[in-house]
Amino acid sequence: MSSPRGTLLLTGANGGLATGFISQFLKSPHATSIKGYYTVHNPAKATNLRTTLERAPKSHEYEIATMDMSSLKKVRQAAEDINKQVANGTLHPIQALVLNAGIQDTHEQNFTDDGIEQTFAVNYLHNFLLVLLLIQSMDKEHGRIVIISSTSIYPDWWPNKDNYPEESQKTFFTSVEQLARGEASADDAFRSGLRRYAMSKVMMIMFMYELQRRLNDSPSLSSISILGLDPGWVTTEIGRNSPFVARAIMQLFQVLAPPLSLFWPNIFVRTAKKTGDDLLRVCFDNKKFGEHPKAAYVDGSELGEPSEESKDSEKAGALWKGSLKWAGIKEGDTVLENWK
Template sequence: MTQSDTTSSAQGPQGRPTVLLTGPTSGIGEAAFQQLLEHPSRPSIVLLGRDRDRLESAASRARSLGLTAHAVIADLADLDSVDGAVEVVRGMVTSGDIPPIDVAVLNAGLQRSDRHGTSTQGYELTFAVNVLAQHALLRGIEEALGPRAHVVLMGSSTHRGKRASFGLVPDPQWAAPDELATPATGPRPGTREPGGTAYATSKLALVTLSHDWAERLGASGRRLNVYDPGLVAGTGLGREMRPYEYWVWRRVMPALSLLPGATTRRRTARHLVSLALGDTHASLRDGYVEIGRVTRAEAITFDPARRRDLWQWCEEALRNHTSRQRT
C-alpha cells in the first residue's frame, strides 16, 4: 500500500497530523523531514534540534510549501535544554497554537569514538543523548500527546550485536545503568571500539526502555514502536572517524545499500514516515520494525530485571535533576 492509497491513522481534528521530529537537519532525520514535506496528509511539523540557523531554515522551507512548522531549540546533551524545549511544546499545545501531538519521531542520536565525552549534567555523552534524553523527552511531551498518538523511537541493529552490523560495530556490553552513564577516565583509546561499544549498548538500553514506555502509553490508547533504519552509510554518525575512514564511510560504504540489512537515507526515511503516520503497521504496538519489516527486538530487551533497573535509574536521574534545579 502506498502513501497515496490510504489516509494516516494518526490525524489531528482537521485530518492533518501534528508531527514532532527530532534531529531534522542532517542524516536520516533530514530525509524523514523531506518525506514529511511530500506526505499527502500535509502535516503540521514541530522540529527539535540544536542548530538554530539550520532549524529555522528547515521550518521556513516547510512554510514555503504551505505547511505549518515550528522550530524549537533542543540540545539532547543538556537536560536543561530538553526541559526548555518540552516546556515550549507543551505551551504551544496548551495555548492552542498547535493541536496535541499525533506523531512523535525521536530520531536524533549520537555516536562517538570513545566514552570520555560528558553531557552538561556529567553523564557519559552517548548514554545521555541516546537513552536519558529520550526518556526525558517522552516524560516531557507525554501530556502534550493526542489521544491516539504514536511515538517512534530510533533503534539500531547494533543492539543485536556485531553480527547484525556487518561487523562494523562491537557487541554491546550491558552493565548497571549507573556504570553505563559514567564517563571513562584516563587516556583516550587508540581505537574507536569503546565508542562503538557505547553506541551499541545505548541502543540496547533504549530498546529495553521502549517496552515500558509502550506499556505506559498503551494504557491510555497510544502507541509506541521502535524503528531500525538498517545500515545507512554516509550519515553524520561517522563524523568522528579519522579522515580517511570518514572518506570511505561517506564515499565508498554507501554501496553496501544493495545488501540485505542496508539501505539509503531516502529509502529508510520513507519506511520510517510510513510507520510513524500509520500508513503501514497501523495497529502495531511495542513492535520492532526493520526497514519496513516487522521483526522482534532481541529477547534480552524484555528481561524484567533489566527493564526495572533501567527505568528506575532514568526516573531517579530526572528527579535528581529537578531537585538540583530547585536548589
C-alpha cells in the same frame, strides 16, 4: 487550505536521516494535515533542514525550534514550552514524536555539563526525560513515539563482532550508575565508542517495551504506541568522528544501496529516501503495522526482532528506576500514572 490537526515533532531535524524523512513527508498528504515542529541544536546553523523545507508545499505549516539534547535543563525548557503551546491550543497534539537526534562519540569519551556520559545522555537518558515530560501533549488516540534503533544492538552479527572481542562486552546493561558514569565502556578508542553507541540503542529498546507496558496500564494513555525503527546503514554525518576508513565505508552505502535494493528491497544498506519512507510508515501508516502498533520493532519496511537483551523485562525495570533518578524526574513531571 485545510489546517493541520496534529503535530510531527522531530528531534535532530538537520541530520541526514531527518532530512531524508522530511523530504518524503513533504511529498505525502500528511504534510498538509500535520504541522512539522522541527527541533535542532541551533536553528541558525540548520542549513540542511532549511534547504529541504524550500521544497515544502505551500499548505505545509512548520516551525523550527531549538532543542539541545545534551542538557537535562534545556530538554526540560524545550518540553515545557511545547506543553504550554499544546495546552493553550497554539500547537496541535503530537501525533508523531520522532526521537531522531543522536551521536557517536567514537574518538573520545565525553561528558555533559550534568556530568553524565554523553552518548548515554543524548541517545538515551534525555529521550527518556523528553518523553515522560511530553506524554501530556501526545495525541491520546493516535499518538506514536518513534525511537531510532540500530544494527549495532546485535553483538553476534558479523559486522559487529570485532567490537565485542570479550564475551562480557556482549552484555550491554550492567547498571544505570555504570552507564551514566561512563564506566561501562570507558576508553577513547573507536570500538569503545561504538560499544557506548550500541548500549544507548539497547537502552532505548528496553525503554520502548517498559514505557508501552506502563502506557497500556493507564486507560487514558493506552492508545499511544511507542515503536522502534532500525533504519539500516545510511550515508549521513553520524560517523563524523570516526576514522577515515570508517567514514569512507559509510560513503559507499549511498553508492551500493540503489543497485542492491533491486535484488533485496529491504537490505540493510539503504538510501535516505528509503529510510524516509520507512519512517513515514512507522509514524502515520495504519495498514501495514496496524492502527496502534504498540511496541512494534520495525526493520526498514518489515517487522523485525531486536536483540535478546533488549527484550529483558527485568533489566528494563531496573533501567527505568535508575533513569528516573538520573533524569531527575519528580512528582508532577509526567501524566503517566504509574511512573515510579
